[in-house]
Amino acid sequence: xxxxxxxxxxxxxVLFVAVMGFSIGERKKLTWPENFIMDASGAVQQxxxxxxxxxxxxxxxxxxxxxxxxxxxxxxxxxxAYARDKSKFNLMEEKIEQLQKALDFTKRQEKMxxxxxxxxxxxxxxxxxxxxxxxIDLGSKDGIKLNMVxxxxxxxxxxxxxxxxxxxxxxxxxxxxxxxxxxxxxxATVLGHEKDxxxxxxxxxxxxxxxxxxxxxxxxxxxxxxxxxxxxxVNVFPQGMVIGTVESAQVGxxxxxxxxxxxxxxxFEHLTEVLVVKVPDIEELAQ
Amino acid sequence: MSMTRIVIVMLLFFYAExxxxxxxxxxxxxxxxxxxxxxAFALYAALYKNRYAALFLGFGFGLLQxxxxxxxxxxxxxxxxxxVGYLTGLLMxxxxxxxLMALVVVGFATYVYDTIVFFIYQVFRLNHMxxxxxxxxxxxxxxxxxxxxxxxxxxxxxxxxEWSGAKKSEDEEx
Numbered sequence: 001x002x003x004x005x006x007x008x009x010x011x012x013x014v015l016f017v018a019v020m021g022f023s024i025g026e027r028k029k030l031t032w033p034e035n036f037i038m039d040a041s042g043a044v045q046q047x048x049x050x051x052x053x054x055x056x057x058x059x060x061x062x063x064x065x066x067x068x069x070x071x072x073x074x075x076x077x078x079x080x081a082y083a084r085d086k087s088k089f090n091l092m093e094e095k096i097e098q099l100q101k102a103l104d105f106t107k108r109q110e111k112m113x114x115x116x117x118x119x120x121x122x123x124x125x126x127x128x129x130x131x132x133x134x135x136i137d138l139g140s141k142d143g144i145k146l147n148m149v150x151x152x153x154x155x156x157x158x159x160x161x162x163x164x165x166x167x168x169x170x171x172x173x174x175x176x177x178x179x180x181x182x183x184x185x186x187x188a189t190v191l192g193h194e195k196d197x198x199x200x201x202x203x204x205x206x207x208x209x210x211x212x213x214x215x216x217x218x219x220x221x222x223x224x225x226x227x228x229x230x231x232x233x234v235n236v237f238p239q240g241m242v243i244g245t246v247e248s249a250q251v252g253x254x255x256x257x258x259x260x261x262x263x264x265x266x267x268f269e270h271l272t273e274v275l276v277v278k279v280p281d282i283e284e285l286a287q
Numbered sequence: 288m289s290m291t292r293i294v295i296v297m298l299l300f301f302y303a304e305x306x307x308x309x310x311x312x313x314x315x316x317x318x319x320x321x322x323x324x325x326x327a328f329a330l331y332a333a334l335y336k337n338r339y340a341a342l343f344l345g346f347g348f349g350l351l352q353x354x355x356x357x358x359x360x361x362x363x364x365x366x367x368x369x370x371v372g373y374l375t376g377l378l379m380x381x382x383x384x385x386x387l388m389a390l391v392v393v394g395f396a397t398y399v400y401d402t403i404v405f406f407i408y409q410v411f412r413l414n415h416m417x418x419x420x421x422x423x424x425x426x427x428x429x430x431x432x433x434x435x436x437x438x439x440x441x442x443x444x445x446x447x448x449e450w451s452g453a454k455k456s457e458d459e460e461x
Binding site: 016019020021023024030034037038041042044045048049052053055056123124125126127128129130131132133135161162169171175177179180181182206207267269270 | 298302303305306307309310311312314317318320321351352354355356357358359360361362363365366404405407408411412413414415416420421424425
């Protein structure tokens, strides 16, 4: 009797370890029970999250009422600056198009930087400290694929990590960890020095709330206040998404590279809407 | 209250965890107060029904959480929930616990649950926090939340689980 219990217990433990080990890492497709549970839960969570967000947002708005005049003035200033830049931008865009035509760019090369932004609503958030997840209401049926970049107007939020037909799970930047077996690394560069600064965002420190960037090439030493953006060197990844600003920079482990601590630009708490960036499919364009 | 109804109530609380409850927290507290509402019900099942009910509720809702918020790994919460539910039932199901006893048991079991989850993530190298930092940062604050929730749910949960058990035994007698 006692022996049987121990054997059952051991079988159960082995089974669990097998499932856990199997589920780590990238999986292109989830099984149908997983898809079913995720979709069914998403449908329920959607009904809870949105109204809760609206009510909380209403009270926040009331509290912020005083600051609204200042904010308005600020916005007017940026709107004016935006109008100025826009005319400049249009002229430049036209010129680039002309040059591209003159240089016989293929269609694929021309379309490479036409990113499509899809608005997604957040439907639930897990604040489990070891496994933070943001769920959004777009799935593989809407064209979401693994490793798509998720941003807000402030900056990069995370990457799509699991996709099911109607909803998907986003891994926020706060889950980046160089030491974990399934980590993702983000190639980054410094705004204004895209040519000579290149590094990798490889971790988040929950104790300080800062991202770390390492292996920055020695040709440029980042200074405090520099804006870090994604570099488009890997072409599955969109270019120029703001990640954060540099807080401090040090010489790296072997004295050959620099490392920097970066304050994330996006706010990860209480999101309601995010944008999923769809990079044009290179294979599709080539056809 | 039948078991099906209890499961429906637990589902509602589970879905409220990542949505309504999340919105009730201010920004600075979201990563510090982690709700374990479904686990509290599973522990009440261990106290006032039997260990098998606790095992299944702990496993089921753990698995639900694992799959719905699947990011790195599956099965951690299912394992921890099943283990904690079953062990609590094994130790406590024969006694009729009072309020204070129930709170102490729920609190201690939640602490054990958090510790199991912490170390499983540690073993799979997905978590590199120091244990004492994690303890201060979120395990203890979450424990206070769990005490509050357990206190709030003591009367209804005890009534539901005892009735669901009593009704079953009556049926068997008939």
